[in-house]
């Protein structure tokens with residue numbers, strides 16, 4: 853019996869060591885992210901669920917979530933993506949990917965996705981944004997790395 857509890861204890865420790873930080877963020881037809889700010893630990897493995905909980909068609913009201921590298925402004929980046937040719941089917945042109953830490957694909961109504969990425973090893977602020985057309989004017993937030 854003692855042996856069994858040691859096995860159970862080590863399984864618990866092992867699973868904690870590999871635990872991901874889970875975050876859920878929704879976008880809606882009112883151009884809002886459900887969360888505007890969240891915190892993660894430096895170097896943590898992040899599992900981010902993103903859902904478009906709207907009802908409008910994807911070509912009119914698609915959403916993505918784009919987490920930017922430190923120091924990149926979400927507003928400036930949104931404008932840059934549009935100038936780079938972002939449109940309703942390709943919201944995130946390849947030419948702007950150098951500013952991106954992690955991102956989801958563009959989602960239509962009731963679609964969701966989980967993206968996994970590693971938080972940077974250094975504390976800092978990472979702005980996040982939806983790059984569907986002009987949504988960057990409204991749909992922005994911050995990931996705080998502590």
Ligand SMILES: [Cu+2]
Pocket residue numbers: 879883913914915916982983984987991
């Ligand atoms: Cu959007």
